[in-house]
Amino acid sequence: MFYHYKNVIDEGDLVLVFISRTTIKPIYVKKGEILNTRYGHYLHDKMIGLKFGTQMPGEKGYGFIHLLHPTPELWTLSLPHRTQIVYTPDSSYILQRLNAKCGSRIIEAGTGSGSFTHAFARTVGLKGKVFSFEFHEPRYLEAKKEFEEHNLKNTIITHRDVCNDGFNIDMEINGDIIFLDLPSPWEAIPHLNTVIANQAGICCFSPCIEQVDRTVKALEANGWVNIEMVEINVKRWEARKDMKRSVVDVINRIKSIQGKKLNNKISKEDSKNFKSSRKSLKVKEGDENFKWTEVTKLETELKSHTSYLTFANKICSLNIQ
Ligand SMILES: C[S@@+](CC[C@H](N)C(=O)[O-])C[C@H]1O[C@@H](n2cnc3c(N)ncnc32)[C@H](O)[C@@H]1O
Numbered sequence: 001m002f003y004h005y006k007n008v009i010d011e012g013d014l015v016l017v018f019i020s021r022t023t024i025k026p027i028y029v030k031k032g033e034i035l036n037t038r039y040g041h042y043l044h045d046k047m048i049g050l051k052f053g054t055q056m057p058g059e060k061g062y063g064f065i066h067l068l069h070p071t072p073e074l075w076t077l078s079l080p081h082r083t084q085i086v087y088t089p090d091s092s093y094i095l096q097r098l099n100a101k102c103g104s105r106i107i108e109a110g111t112g113s114g115s116f117t118h119a120f121a122r123t124v125g126l127k128g129k130v131f132s133f134e135f136h137e138p139r140y141l142e143a144k145k146e147f148e149e150h151n152l153k154n155t156i157i158t159h160r161d162v163c164n165d166g167f168n169i170d171m172e173i174n175g176d177i178i179f180l181d182l183p184s185p186w187e188a189i190p191h192l193n194t195v196i197a198n199q200a201g202i203c204c205f206s207p208c209i210e211q212v213d214r215t216v217k218a219l220e221a222n223g224w225v226n227i228e229m230v231e232i233n234v235k236r237w238e239a240r241k242d243m244k245r246s247v248v249d250v251i252n253r254i255k256s257i258q259g260k261k262l263n264n265k266i267s268k269e270d271s272k273n274f275k276s277s278r279k280s281l282k283v284k285e286g287d288e289n290f291k292w293t294e295v296t297k298l299e300t301e302l303k304s305h306t307s308y309l310t311f312a313n314k315i316c317s318l319n320i321q
Helices: 072-078 088-097 115-124 137-149 185-194 209-221 247-263 268-281
Strands: 014-020 023-028 034-037 040-043 055-057 064-068 105-109 129-134 155-159 175-180 196-206 225-231 237-244 291-298 308-315
Touching: 014 034, 014 072, 023 034, 023 072, 072 088, 072 115, 088 115, 088 196, 088 308, 105 115, 115 129, 115 137, 115 155, 129 137, 137 155, 175 185, 185 196, 185 209, 196 209, 209 225, 209 308
Parallel strands: 105 129, 105 175, 129 155, 175 196
Antiparallel strands: 014 023, 014 064, 034 040, 055 064, 196 308, 225 308, 237 291
């Protein structure tokens, strides 16, 4: 359901219910069940047959929800958190930077809450494979169940400590993209040598610069090249018009400011007149009586740093080991 899109909701489908900007609730549609939200009650029976994307009114005539088709991006916003997760600003950059595409073979450790696994699974499609490793047993079992429920047929999850026991499983991996979101990726890197394709790209996701340092040393020692560390910082740009002022405009503006300073000294009557003349100086953005130019302004930085992303490549014929 994450890589095949369909139009109409059937019983048993996973629907991501958009309740508000901050609340998206995953539900499996089941006859007889009711979704209770602070914005009203919604009968599953009435969801069956509706199109994905429909705005559904609440039973008592107030409130509404949207019934959305699952996507990796929406799943990332709605999944049950069992760990820290990778969010879309990072995962989308990593996917394009590592040139992930239909048919790619991914090695991922650890699986965690499976947030990134869904994005990998959709990108590589049924021609590719995702080999995901998780050493925490309850998390492994939860993720395995979820991948089965979500029909991620191209994803194989293994319960394994990759730092001690490596990545070999009883099928050929031949991974061309590796993603390590582990506390100590440098311990896993030497084990990759036997499971990667002739050419491979790696990304190690680490919150601390000390981890980056150790990771870079391990990458170099194992023949990885083009090592580069990147940090994703999301910024929001505001675009608006700025008035192109003529000399006359500027003089009027200065007079207005001077008038404001004098304002405290002038009579009440004059003050009234002055205020109304100031009001008339307020011009709506884009007013056709004035000239405008397009400008952009950087809003205060959004807090988006999650981790440092260390990228590298390896061509096995250049293997220095
Ligand atoms: C931060 S989480 C990964 C989150 C994941 N990238 C996501 O988007 O949901 C890190 C995971 O790595 C697992 N882990 C840590 N060391 C490991 C190891 N040596 N082998 C396998 N998994 C490991 C942890 O149990 C944890 O679930």
